[in-house]
Amino acid sequence: MYGDLQNPESAVDAYSFAVSLYGKARFDAALALLEPLLFARTTDVQVFNLAAACCLSMDRPHDAETHWRRAIALKPDYCDAHSNLGVVLKEQGRLDEAEACYRNALSISSNHAGAYVNLGRLYAQLGRPDDAEAAYLRALELQPGDGDFLVNLGVLYQAQMRMPEAEAAYRSATEANPHDVKAHFNLGVVLKMQHRFAEAEASYRRTLALQPDYFEVKINLAHLLLNVGRLKEGWALFETRYDPRWPARKIAPPPVDFPMWRGEPLAGKSLLVWPEQGHGDSLQFCRYLPILKARGLAKLSIVCSPALQRLFETIEGVDQCIAPDDDHIVPQHDYVCLTMSLPHRLGTTTFASIPGTTPYLQVPPAYAAKWKGRLPEGEPRVGLVWAGDPRPDQPEINAVDRRRSLDARAYLPLLGAPGVTFISLQMGALTQPQISTLPPELRPFDPMHDVRDFADTAAIIDQLDLVITVDTSIAHLAGALNTPTWILSRYDGCWRWLHDRDDTPWYPRTRLFRQTQPGEWGEVIERVRTALEGWSAHERTPA
Template sequence: MQEEVRNAADTSLTAYSSAETLYRRGQFADALALLDRSSLTHTQAPMLNLAAACCLALGRVAEAEAYCHRAIDISPDFIEAHNNLGIALRRSGRFREAETAYRRVLEIRPDQASAHTNLGRILETQGALDAARAAHLRALECDPDEAGAHTNLGACCMQLGRFGEAEAVFRRAASLAPHDAHVHFNLGTALKKLARFDEAQAAYRQALTLRPDHVDARLNLAHLLLGMGQMREGWALFEARHEAGGWFDRPRTGIPMWRGEPLAGKSLIVWTEQGFGDSLQFCRYLPMLKAQGLARLTFVCRSALRELFATIDGVDACITVEDPAAVPSHDFQCLLMSLPHRFGTTLESVPAALPYLRVPRERAHAWRDRLPAGGFKVGLVWAGDPRHHAAHLHAVDRLRSLSAQAYLPILRVPGATFVSLQKGASTQPEIDTLPPALRPVDMMNEVTDFADTAAIIEQLDLVITVDTSVAHLAGALNRPVWILSRYDGCWRWLYEGDDSSPWYPNARLFRQTRPGEWDEVIERVAAALRGALKAQCPRRPSRLAP
């Protein structure tokens, strides 16, 4: 009897060892098949857990969860099975159940660093950032020399806006893993948030020295250089976005990409990319293409911009990305944001012939006389698009956006008529939270696209906005615009220098002096508005100088 037990144990060990070897080689399907063929798998918790690990590697999450539960039924305190169960539940989007699984691991073994790390990550997913930070700190108490744990803590600190702490943590990670390109990339990002641009540049370049194919490092370095005014290298590096998924709708035709070939007598199709603001800023290059002798220039944009972009000089046809079947054959195609690179744009050669957009005649007529007559009219935008579909974009929006009530010091400035330009299902209704006497005129429910918004802006004396597409729209129309820029502002406004913009000479920037501190910015804007209104008396010109 003892020999039979011993033989069964030997057989089990052999099957497990062979499957584990296959797993370590990345042969997950073969390892799982071997485990499934063994009758002992159904009675051995380690074999069931290894089968779960194979399923996780193969993306078969539901099967992994089932294997974990069977392993735990056999061995309730088997922490590896609880950990894999947490992973399976997290991938299924069942975050609270995953948290329970990780906490069960820590009940069994309180000093397991990886469980604290996993708990921290799942808490981050649920938005419990302070609790997540505490979990990451506990992981480091258990294993202070684990570079990955430092990286996880640093990433959490970045979300909390604790950039100084993140820098220190990332530096420690870099000392533990000096050849890890991603560690230097993270350090560069923290330094950029701290506005230490030369140090950030060095960190990004170190990441690229270690791993030249690190796309995120190339893109972040591109943005950094562009913000520092080093545009020639910045635009070249920015072409790395071609390698990053999700940045734009990749053209789906077989048309050759334009890389600077002569255009005389040729046809070219230009595809918009990224957000509305990017399209509004860089459509200025389209007339420059036509000036090279193009026989036909077609622009593909989002439908909300079509009517407005049809007014651009030199554009023969403007079609929408929502109708790809309408794209005709052309000699070349190009992405809109590659044009600054193709034209060799530097800080001194930014094309700033304004306005380069015009309000379509029928829209101007439709909106004429809709605003209150007389007075100094100021358009307001206090928030951007939340963009919940993309975590990194949503994080940026939270940094740039305010509430309507944050604008109360501006709304209390006497002598101005305020007009809302705010769109958004969650942000536009914030007008109702303002005192009735201070609420701006709001006609945005009648606005269908950017041509309507442009028709309103044309009748305003000034636009005050956070960093959104409306800032670019007002700038492209050559209307005076004051832009509230966050501390680590977008590269297009430049990181240092005066408060003007090479892209929009009629724009004025009001920059944060401390991360997250908007009150002081709002007070400066309100004071500037009082000064501007005082300067208008007794006669108000049709344009306000920036």
């Protein structure tokens, strides 16, 4: 089984071979060599330590914990074992026990840099950034210029939006280890977040030169290219998101047995469009469906969430809307295509080639009748959304949501605008009730308790003069309905809104109000308030 190895003649040889195998990420082979040694009458604690590390790398945390505890029982002052045991306990969510282990390690050796780094990671997870920073800085005092420690410090600063400090940490990490792909990648991320797109692109490409199969970098580079308007390159690279060679890919291929459409002629064929990511993406890219039908499709079907089904049934050329929870099996088609592959497959290479005709969604007549006369009288009527969907089970998305969302009270300067009737469009178990924190006389009318799907929301928006929203699916819904829309965009705004303009080729009646400093919404709200006060009747006239 291990023919590339010599037969170890002693426990020392076996341990040395196991160390070599561990370094090559052959954890199962390393553990196989160690297992006979684990039950010897005299076992070196380093054998337990390495066996535990192998188990942890093989996702066997309970075995790892057992081996580290045996090492500590054999040598109570074994500092590394205490620190490493803390790592496995932290991964199991046993945070208090993990902290105790790190403290034990430091009580044995106050100069154990690794224990300080582990403690810093724990504090970062616990939302104690000052304590985390102190721990990382102490580790760097003990091991100056350690690239891994610097990356951890950079991640902490990045999470706090301390971009210049994060950049400095990552640059130091790349100097310490020019081949550290994580440092180069993270440097590209913070450069992009500072709107230094050319430098960010260079960092991403340097990362890919070091590790060509680093798919997460490819996705980030695709977003950057789209952000700066290089649509042809961006859409092509964005196809990486469902590459089967990427084990951690976030977009799985559609669970059907017919082939992906890659641009083949469609005349007389049938095509199924499969959703991905959030509702906003589906709302933005469903504009391509009539173009597909115009290519001669005999049948065009779309899978969508039940919340979108009634609305998408109004799209020109769609023959069938299928909700994922339908009891019947998805019927056979000639091809399937992911929603966000449509711009690439249909040749959206320039801003002029974006299908920009609006409205491309219509309120179903039954929903229009349902909501007729249910909103308060008064003009103008302005819809408000102040927060997105937090998704706490998805840390990356949740982090973005925290940067894009506000508390309802942030809109108080707007709510005092004279002569405006405000309508809440806010959904969410945590965010919709924030209306009750507003002074009663300034609270917007809230019809959202009676909203069941996006067709309901569309019927409300269709009666409004303007929608003011953070970057959520409502921005796309309002834009698709051709309702004037003002989007409050975070500093590191989404790639689809580009980076150097306050309008968008995706929605002709949409305007962007961007943060000029990370996390600073007050100045944005003030600009929106000023614009609202000067909003003329002419601007409220449909285009």
